[in-house]
Amino acid sequence: MQWFRLDVLGQAPIRDTHKLLSGVAMIPEATNHDLLRRFEALGNLDLSLRTRLRDAAVPLHLERGQIAFDEGSPCSAFTLITEGCVNVVKTASSGREILLYRVEPGQTCVLTLNCLLESLTYPARGIAATECHGAALPREVFMDMLDIAPGLRQMVFQSLSARIVELMGLVEEVAFNRLDERLARLLVARLNSSPGGEIQITHQELADELGSVREIVSRILGSFADREFVALERGRVQIRDAEALKTISGTG
Known part of the structure; x- marks a missing residue:
């Protein structure tokens, strides 16, 4: 199952990745405005890159409790949450789960970043803790923009760094408290x-x-x-x- 669900003009949810990223619907102007406001690095892109972002991104919508991505599933898009929260959890063979971190508006999912950069599958599951809205940017567009936009690269590195510190804190909590x-x-x-x-x-x-x-x-x-x-x-x-x-x- 993919990171996102697309609702277009009352159609049923589109679950196939290629259909989802085929450009059947552009993000609304309000969503584009929220992206540039929530993600400072995107707001600081030059006009041509902001236009490319708007034209390539597709709407994201998740209901509360919906699986955003599953362990072992491929990743084909960079996702940007403008409203709501996704919990990223790891499930043991016994069925027990532990919350690794949350992805909230303006934040990026480090597992998504890692899977995109290394062409890996997801090692954990993402579940919508609330109803979520945002946008999904196809991998090839994200990778191209990463090459030519220093601000976007900095956002990625800062996100990775912050999550590593957060996960180290989680390990300490579980191991010692x-x-x-x-x-x-x-x-x-x-x-x-x-x-x-x-x-x-x-x-x-x-x-x-x-x-x-x-x-x-x-x-x-x-x-x-x-x-x-x-x-x-x-x-x-x-x-x-x-x-x-x-x-x-x-x-x-």
């Missing part, structure tokens, strides 16, 4: 985007992010609830004592 510390840290981090302290997330989703199993995460959440650090409801966690969670996580 207890699960209750990691869970507390994750809940505290989610507070910034959760009005009223209510986090919309299931126990399974928390387990997937932490690379654990639901039963263990539920048990730790239960202990937090017993101490009145959180209140648990179906599909949500209400934070009652953020300072206590910060202390557990080592950030307080």
